[in-house]
Amino acid sequence: xxPPETINKENMNTSMSNLYIGKKVDNNPVxxxxxxxxxxxxxxxxxxxxxxxxxxxxxxxxxxxAQKEPLLRDNPRRFVIFPIEYHDIWKMYxxxxxxxxxxxxxxxxxxxxHWEQLKPDERHFISHVLAFFAASDGIVNENLVExxxxxxxVTEARCFYGFQxxxxxxxxxxxxxxxxTYIRDSKERDYLFNAIETMECVKKKxxxxxxxxxxxxxxxxxRIVAFAAVEGIFFSGSFASIFWLKKRGLxxxxxxxxxxxxxxxxxxxxxxxxxxxxxxxKPSVERVTEIISNAVVIExxxxxxxxxxxxxxxxxDLMKQYIEFVADRxxxxxxxxxxxxxxxxxxxxxxxxxxxxxxxxEKKVGEYQKAGVMSSKEESVFTLDADF
Numbered sequence: 001x002x003p004p005e006t007i008n009k010e011n012m013n014t015s016m017s018n019l020y021i022g023k024k025v026d027n028n029p030v031x032x033x034x035x036x037x038x039x040x041x042x043x044x045x046x047x048x049x050x051x052x053x054x055x056x057x058x059x060x061x062x063x064x065x066a067q068k069e070p071l072l073r074d075n076p077r078r079f080v081i082f083p084i085e086y087h088d089i090w091k092m093y094x095x096x097x098x099x100x101x102x103x104x105x106x107x108x109x110x111x112x113x114h115w116e117q118l119k120p121d122e123r124h125f126i127s128h129v130l131a132f133f134a135a136s137d138g139i140v141n142e143n144l145v146e147x148x149x150x151x152x153x154v155t156e157a158r159c160f161y162g163f164q165x166x167x168x169x170x171x172x173x174x175x176x177x178x179x180x181t182y183i184r185d186s187k188e189r190d191y192l193f194n195a196i197e198t199m200e201c202v203k204k205k206x207x208x209x210x211x212x213x214x215x216x217x218x219x220x221x222x223r224i225v226a227f228a229a230v231e232g233i234f235f236s237g238s239f240a241s242i243f244w245l246k247k248r249g250l251x252x253x254x255x256x257x258x259x260x261x262x263x264x265x266x267x268x269x270x271x272x273x274x275x276x277x278x279x280x281x282k283p284s285v286e287r288v289t290e291i292i293s294n295a296v297v298i299e300x301x302x303x304x305x306x307x308x309x310x311x312x313x314x315x316x317d318l319m320k321q322y323i324e325f326v327a328d329r330x331x332x333x334x335x336x337x338x339x340x341x342x343x344x345x346x347x348x349x350x351x352x353x354x355x356x357x358x359x360x361x362e363k364k365v366g367e368y369q370k371a372g373v374m375s376s377k378e379e380s381v382f383t384l385d386a387d388f
Contacts, residue, residue, distance in 0.1 A: 064219050064281055065281070066151070066220065068280055068281060069220065069279060069280055069281060070154070070278065070280065071152050071153065071154050071157065071220075071275065071278055071279070072151055072152060072153060072220060073153060074153060075153035075154065075155075077155070078153050078154070078155050078158065079155075080155070081155050081156075081159065084156065085154070085155075085156070086154055086156045086157070086278070088274060089154065089156040089157050089160065089271075089274065089275075089278075090156040090159070092160055092267070092270070092271050092274060093156060093159045093160040093163060095267065096160060096163050096164065096167070096264075096267055096271075097163055099263065099264065099267070100167070101170065101260055102170055103170060103173045103174040103177055103257075106174065106253050106256055106257045106260075107252070107253055107256075108177070108178070108181050108253035108254075109253070110252055110253065111178075111181065111182070111251050111252065111253040111254055112181065112182070114250050114251050114252075115182045115251065118250070121311040121312070122311060122312050123182075124311065125241070125307060125309070125311040125312050126182075126242070126245075126251075126254070126312075127179065127182065127183060127188075127192055128192070128195070128199065128201075128202070128307050129238045129241060129242065129307070130175050130178050130179050130182075130192070131179065131192040131193070131195035131199065131202060132195060132199075132202045132205065132238065132302075133171070133175045133235075133238065133261075134172055134175035134176050134179060134192070134193065134195070135195050135196045135202065135206060136205070136206070136209070136230070136234065136235070137168045137169075137171045137172040137175070138168075138172055139206055139209050139210060139213075139230075140164075140168050140209075140227065140230065140231065140268075141165055141168045141169070141172075142210075142213055143209070143212070143213045143223075143227055144161050144164060144165050144168070145165065146213060147213060147223065148161055148223075149161045149162070149165075151220060152275075157275065160271055164268055164271075167264050171261050171264065171265075174257050174261065176193070178253075178254060178257070179192050179193065200306070201301075201302055201306030201307055204298060204301075204302070204306075205234055205298055205299075205302060208294075208295070208298055209226070209227070209230050209234070212226040212227065219281070219283065220279070221276065221279050221281060221282050221283045222283050222287065222291065224272050224275055224276050224279070225272075225276065225283060225287075225288050225291045225292070225334065226291055226295075227272060228269050228272035228273060228276070228330060228334070229291060229292055229295035229330070230295070231265045231268050231269045231272070232265075232266075232269035232272075232326065232330045233292070233295045233296060233299050233323065233326060233327055233330065234295060234298070234299055235262070235265050236299070236322070236323060236326040237299055237300075237302070237303040237309075237319055237322065237323050238303070239258060239261075239262045239265075240319070240322055240346055240349055241303065241309050241312060241314060241319075242254060242255060242258040243255065243258065243259075243262075243348060243349060244309075244312060244313075244314055244346075244348070245312070246258075246259075246348075247348045269330070270333075273330075273333040273334055276334055276335075277335070282335075285335075285336050285337075288331070288334055288336050289331065289336055289339060292327050292330060292331055292334075292336075292339075293327070293339065295327070296323055296324060296327045296340075299323050300319075300320045300323050303316075303319050303323070304316040304317075304319060304320055315345075318345040318346065321342045321343070321345045322342075322344065322345055322346055322349070324340035324342035325340070325342040325343060325344045325345070327339075327340060328340050328341065328342060
């Protein structure tokens with residue numbers, strides 16, 4: 001997939017009323033919304049619609065100044081946490097900190113027997129979704145390490161990003177452990193662990209996210225929106241498909257870990273929306289909508305064509321509707337109007353925390369504890385050789 005800054009004529013709304021024409025005022029380019037008849041070089045514009053759109057984007061990038069953003073401007077006090085300046089960001093960090101968990105705390109002892117009872121199509125679907133998840137958390141971390149943590153100068157936000165990196169590592173370990181537990185064939189495991197290279201459907205989603213990390217022209221605000229889409233849209237359908245298994249009483253370890261991870265990712269998405277609200281130079285509503293709608297198309301294709309949820313007994317049309325519902329909710333959080341107006345077709349998802357608002361401790365089982373953090377994999381294996 002082309003990088004974000006590359007204009008895609010098919011995906012872009014090129015109606016005349018939406019074009020922004022660059023005019024000169026005191027030799028400075030000024031963006032003005034209007035009709036093509038307002039432009040003196042009408043023939044040139046009509047002859048090259050693509051150039052108009054490209055020029056508009058170039059002007060937008062030209063006026064962007066990172067030093068005008070309180071989140072990004074140089075902050076010599078960034079090495080010390082107190083006094084807290086951004087209390088809303090700090091509160092979000094403390095919420096993340098209170099929700100810490102590790103892969104050792106998830107009991108997978110019953111999952112293998114369930115796994116062997118699943119139909120081949122169901123095993124294929126689950127293994128490929130896990131392969132996407134295992135790689136995607138690493139991509140999210142790549143963005144946090146290479147871009148956001150280096151750009152953001154606000155201490156409270158840097159605390160959150162640091163903790164998010166740690167939790168994304170836990171997620172990646174958990175998904176890798178699930179694959180390692182369910183898949184016995186070493187060649188198949190290698191195939192799944194290298195999903196970004198071996199699976200075209202996963203590669204397409206990964207390339208979209210990676211292109212935002214490497215983009216030299218995308219603004220911080222655009223990249224905030226893009227990674228809100230990654231964690232809020234790219235993950236949503238796959239989360240829902242795994243919770244579908246929970247509704248059927250299958251794979252308790254997988255579904256519990258999915259519940260913990262979906263809560264974390266919901267919080268990360270909420271944090272992206274909070275950071276967006278602090279921006280002075282926000283992308284336009286049209287640009288935000290374009291980024292979100294592109295993510296929706298990719299996710300819908302992933303779960304209804306490349307890896308159809310019909311393989312586990314879910315309705316593909318309802319999955320498309322659910323992805324649109326999630327996208328609308330994200331758009332509203334980003335201060336934009338809904339574009340799909342879709343309702344939630346999955347009643348079972350009403351009880352799942354995709355917004356990061358559920359009390360973590362209410363989800364813990366009675367024996368939930370952190371004593372197993374340092375235990376080895378062998379100590380967690382079920383055996384019958386104990387003395388009674």
